[in-house]
Amino acid sequence: MEVLSSMAGTVFQLLVSKGDTVEKGQIVIILESMKMEIPIESEHSGIVQEIYVTEGDFVNEAERLLKLV
Amino acid sequence: MQEELSVQLKRNVEKIRKGGNPKYHEQLKVQNKLFVRERLQLLFDNGSYQEDGAFANFQEGELPADGVVTAIGKMNGRTICVMANDSTVKAGSWGARTVEKIVRIQETAMNLRVPIIYLVDSAGARITDQLEMFPNRRGAGRIFHNQVKMSGMVPQICLLFGPSAAGGAYIPAFCDIVIMVDKNASMYLGSPRMAEKVIGERVSLEEMGGARMHCEVSGCGDYLVASEQEAISVAKRYLHYFPQNYAEKPEKKDGAKQASLEPLEKLIPKNPNAPFNMYDCINTLIDEDSFFEMKKLFAPELITAFSRIDGNVVGIVANQPRVKGGVLFVDSADKAAKFIQLCDAFHIPLLFLADVPGFMIGSKVERDGIIRHGAKMIAAMSSATVPKISVIVRKAFGAGLYAMAGPAFEPDICLALPTAQIAVMGPEAAVNAVYAKKIEEIIDPKDKYAFIQKKQNEYKEHIDIYKLASELIVDEIVAANDLRNVLINRFQLYETKEVLVQKKKHPVYPV
Structure with a gap:
């Protein structure tokens, strides 16, 4: 299961680390886009296995951010 | 036999x-x-x-x-x-x-x-x-x-x-x-x-x-x-929200108490970049059990819904800052265009609640035709002749202001809450755009920060809502907690609105 970016923007804050348990609906990353903070919620529960981005990275819409297991 | x-x-x-x-x-x-x-x-x-x-x-x-x-x-x-x-x-x-x-x-x-x-x-x-x-x-x-x-x-x-x-x-x-x-x-x-x-x-x-x-x-x-x-x-x-045909008007019901008694003022955060839930705001304005949402699951960064305000049917178009910052996208523009046309066809007055950083930018949306789709929303809003009230809840930047029935599009009234900001773009983006070269030239990070702050403050004064009201750009500033009553009164007063449409066959709609 992957968490995808809902829109194009810059990774502003990573709120989880590898190995963290994440609940469905939990905010895992905050993007900055159009000068707004855009919270990204996880659509699934799981454990963070992989983080594909670091703070400051540009991500496009639908780009993968995290992998959960 | x-x-x-x-x-x-x-x-x-x-x-x-x-x-x-x-x-x-x-x-x-x-x-x-x-x-x-x-x-x-x-x-x-x-x-x-x-x-x-x-x-x-x-x-x-x-x-x-x-x-x-x-x-x-x-x-x-x-x-x-x-x-x-x-x-x-x-x-x-x-x-x-x-x-x-x-x-x-x-x-x-x-x-x-x-x-x-x-x-x-x-x-x-x-x-x-x-x-x-x-x-x-x-x-x-x-x-x-x-x-x-x-x-x-x-x-x-x-x-x-x-x-x-x-x-x-x-x-x-x-x-x-x-x-x-x-x-x-x-x-x-x-x-x-x-x-x-x-x-x-x-x-x-x-x-x-x-x-x-x-x-x-x-x-x-x-x-x-x-x-x-x-x-x-x-x-x-x-x-229930519709008349039998275009020649009739929707039936008025007895007014009901508002869906939420929470003070609207408390629902809008001080930090203009922080998200909030527009549904909560809508509930402070409409009658209890009167909310009927169209396309709830599609393009949720924009809310389109029928409602009643003191018993009168009102179509609501509202940005949702909690989803994608309330930015307008290709799909949200389409969603709004159809909803606005539907309301206008059957005499349903429109309420626009704006908190919009603008239309989305970037190569992805340009390739999707954001300008073409945005034009549909603006055309639909612009040609709607039902009573239209636009409320600037927080920010209305760029063409977002236009799409949300900004002053140039003949809303019957453009109301601003004290939290409103209207500009081509927000202070951060504007200072970056205008002074990019100067900012780059300042080497000391402290000086750089001070310069940016100074310019941002100047910009904020320039787009101050009292300044905009004194220039007659917005028609009124309304306390958030009074908004429902103002809407009740104004929608009643605008009931007799009649706009004579220019003689022609029909506009050439952007599609």
């Missing part, structure tokens, strides 16, 4: 009313579907209706009513016309008389100026009958031609209970609202089997044209429901 004839008639009618082969009735149960006549029982007041053309294709023997029931009757005390496919008869497919019956009930709806409801559950054209039902003057094309004629004249509602395949998929496409039953409803031009044969794609029906997909992704569906019973009650609720 007379008695014999009436017994015979009764027997024939009973046979028709039974629909298709019992094995197909069994199938309905497995699929959690109701038989077409059970659906009509639920739809019409006291389950009573007048049917037209029940004997269509009677002499053929195996095609009761030719697979479609067309009827007229009362729903919530109002006259409506109905077309309802019978999927137990040749999978609800369309033969020559099926099509003729549908065309006739549409003509009836037009003559009587009453809403029409399409209960769709059909496999599409009966290929064996194609010459009689497909290409001719009163063939299937006439159904869609009629739908376009009826659009904006009378409300057209589609309840999608099963498939709506190939050409038949255009019935929902031309309706004002499409209510889809999860798992059972589907809409597609080519079935998965056809897609595999013709283009080599392997895909499931649900992925290709399932109800959820259409309500979340394609935007062809407006309202996802769990059962047929729910679909029918949603259709009844929906029609």
